Amino acid sequence: MRLLAALVLLLGSAQDRRPNVVVILTDDQGWGDLSVHGNTNLATPAVDSLARDGALFERFFVQPVCSPTRAEYLTGRYHLRSGVHDTSSGGERMNLGERTIAEVFKSAGYATGAFGKWHNGAQQPYHPNARGFDEYYGFTSGHWGDYFDALLLDHNGRTVKGKGFLPDEFADRAIDFIGANKDRPFFCYIPFNTPHSPFQVPDRWYRKFADADLKLRDRDPKREDLAKTRAVLAMCENLDWNVGRVLKRLDELNLAKDTIVAYFHDNGPNGARWNGGMKGVKGSTDEGGVRSPLLVRWTGKIPPATRVRPIAGAIDLLPTLADLAGVAIPAGKPLDGISLKSALLGETAPPPDRMILQHWAGRFSVRSQRFRLDTAGKLFELEADPGQDKDVSKEHPEEVARMKKALDQWKSEMPSVKDDRPFTVASRFTPLPARDGIAAGGVKRSNKAPNCSYFTDWTREEGRITWDVEVAAAGRYDVVVYYSCPKEDVGSTVELSFRGSRMEASVQEAHDPPAYGPERDRASRATESVVKDFKPWRMGSIDLPAGRGELTLRALKVARGQVMEVRQLELTRAD
Numbered sequence: 373m374r375l376l377a378a379l380v381l382l383l384g385s386a387q388d389r390r391p392n393v394v395v396i397l398t399d400d401q402g403w404g405d406l407s408v409h410g411n412t413n414l415a416t417p418a419v420d421s422l423a424r425d426g427a428l429f430e431r432f433f434v435q436p437v438c439s440p441t442r443a444e445y446l447t448g449r450y451h452l453r454s455g456v457h458d459t460s461s462g463g464e465r466m467n468l469g470e471r472t473i474a475e476v477f478k479s480a481g482y483a484t485g486a487f488g489k490w491h492n493g494a495q496q497p498y499h500p501n502a503r504g505f506d507e508y509y510g511f512t513s514g515h516w517g518d519y520f521d522a523l524l525l526d527h528n529g530r531t532v533k534g535k536g537f538l539p540d541e542f543a544d545r546a547i548d549f550i551g552a553n554k555d556r557p558f559f560c561y562i563p564f565n566t567p568h569s570p571f572q573v574p575d576r577w578y579r580k581f582a583d584a585d586l587k588l589r590d591r592d593p594k595r596e597d598l599a600k601t602r603a604v605l606a607m608c609e610n611l612d613w614n615v616g617r618v619l620k621r622l623d624e625l626n627l628a629k630d631t632i633v634a635y636f637h638d639n640g641p642n643g644a645r646w647n648g649g650m651k652g653v654k655g656s657t658d659e660g661g662v663r664s665p666l667l668v669r670w671t672g673k674i675p676p677a678t679r680v681r682p683i684a685g686a687i688d689l690l691p692t693l694a695d696l697a698g699v700a701i702p703a704g705k706p707l708d709g710i711s712l713k714s715a716l717l718g719e720t721a722p723p724p725d726r727m728i729l730q731h732w733a734g735r736f737s738v739r740s741q742r743f744r745l746d747t748a749g750k751l752f753e754l755e756a757d758p759g760q761d762k763d764v765s766k767e768h769p770e771e772v773a774r775m776k777k778a779l780d781q782w783k784s785e786m787p788s789v790k791d792d793r794p795f796t797v798a799s800r801f802t803p804l805p806a807r808d809g810i811a812a813g814g815v816k817r818s819n820k821a822p823n824c825s826y827f828t829d830w831t832r833e834e835g836r837i838t839w840d841v842e843v844a845a846a847g848r849y850d851v852v853v854y855y856s857c858p859k860e861d862v863g864s865t866v867e868l869s870f871r872g873s874r875m876e877a878s879v880q881e882a883h884d885p886p887a888y889g890p891e892r893d894r895a896s897r898a899t900e901s902v903v904k905d906f907k908p909w910r911m912g913s914i915d916l917p918a919g920r921g922e923l924t925l926r927a928l929k930v931a932r933g934q935v936m937e938v939r940q941l942e943l944t945r946a947d
């Protein structure tokens with residue numbers, strides 16, 4: 373009896389060590405941008421190895437753009453439920469009260485870290501450190517203007533400058549985190565920022581593609597920008613190298629058997645290029661805009677070369693990874709996703725009868741195991757018709773009715789997207805980037821897309837910049853502005869005010885760095901602003917009362933041509 377008890381205890385303790393989890397996400401890489409999916413234009417041996425040594429999901433779906441997919445992965449729930457309805461202006465934030473995958477694993481004793489593009493909120497308590505990640509390094513915005521020695525990165529809520537090529541740095545940070553936590557279970561999320569534009573990649577990766585003859589092309593080759601495709605493929609090979617470095621580190625630490633590695637993309641390809649003949653790119657609710665790889669390796673547990681046939685989506689990652697790891701999900705809002713553990717462990721059962729929904733910008737589509745109902749109500753059978761060329765709705769009216777009903781039900785459950793959430797000043801340090809501000813009186817954004825933009829053309833006294841904020845705790849706050857101002861324009865007086873409290877200061881020191889970014893692009897950038905090495909200027913301090921209001925920066929006197937350019941305002945509790 374005693375022997376048996378000891379044996380049970382021994383087995384129990386061996387099982388007590390929960391597996392580590394590494395989740396790798398890439399940005400704007402299409403399903404077709406991997407050699408494991410048949411693309412011979414490039415080689416992605418490290419990513420491919422996950423499919424060889426583990427499982428490949430045959431039909432895995434995400435949303436058409438970044439923030440919605442990330443929110444679904446993080447919460448296991450459809451993005452609209454968590455308040456995510458946009459990729460900027462605060463609409464990228466998950467409501468407080470959502471439970472994240474990091475919180476699930478943290479509650480089971482895991483060390484948690486995220487290294488890369490967050491894109492679900494910049495200020496506490498929306499910041500990754502407040503959503504379950506002990507450690508965070510990266511940028512919280514949807515895109516960045518330059519990937520070399522990147523400016524204004526966020527390390528655990530502090531503003532820092534990066535070093536080297538950004539995806540390499542994210543991998544380095546993740547590798548350090550894995551090493552530092554090798555003796556306890558860890559949950560490591562690596563949301564790489566590429567191949568999202570700007571199309572920047574070191575020569576080492578670009579050389580192979582500079583003049584490459586690309587055999588596989590978009591389904592409509594005329595609309596493909598080959599310079600862009602070449603840059604993207606080089607960026608994908610760099611990503612693969614970084615994935616390989618993470619896997620190598622796990623091997624070196626002898627952790628491969630103790631670590632679940634999952635790999636997926638956040639939306640379809642950011643442009644027309646080979647994607648298995650599917651219709652739709654990033655932003656589209658068609659198959660090509662939302663199909664992503666999902667590769668999951670757990671050496672010794674998931675049989676090599678497992679193929680998962682049931683459809684699945686980003687909403688399934690939280691329940692699946694928690695189930696695999698044996699981690700209980702704390703009580704919270706109901707999940708939309710399901711656990712696919714049994715399919716991963718090689719059990720073949722008929723696929724569950726379920727539908728997965730896609731939504732972006734007023735367009736919807738519904739996917740069942742066999743069909744996709746598109747936003748116009750046409751029905752396509754994807755395996756026979758990957759390009760969605762033949763509408764089969766007439767042949768399957770009952771299927772159309774079933775899918776429309778599911779869509780109507782889904783729509784009726786989704787909260788309204790009317791968003792009245794202020795930006796929050798809720799911690800010792802709060803960054804308020806130009807992205808989250810509103811300009812008036814002639815002040816302009818450096819680019820239409822707010823993400824990494826700054827405010828410029830502030831030439832008149834009517835000019836003002838406001839942030840709709842809610843201050844959680846009254847107190848005195850130090851104010852820093854990342855600014856530029858040429859020598860001939862210094863001398864303006866500015867005022868910062870909030871709910872009756874104010875301070876003023878004058879721009880004394882010239883700082884006029886050059887704009888850069890596009891000269892490093894391998895193909896024309898999309899909507900990313902140029903960047904400048906803005907300088908932090910300590911304007912002074914201000915007493916902020918608690919509550920909601922407009923934090924307003926305006927000029928009391930414009931000395932000469934312009935007041936200054938503004939990239940970010942930062943508030944730090946002084947008391």
Ligand SMILES: [Ca+2]
Nearest residue numbers: 399400438638
């Ligand atoms: Ca994306």
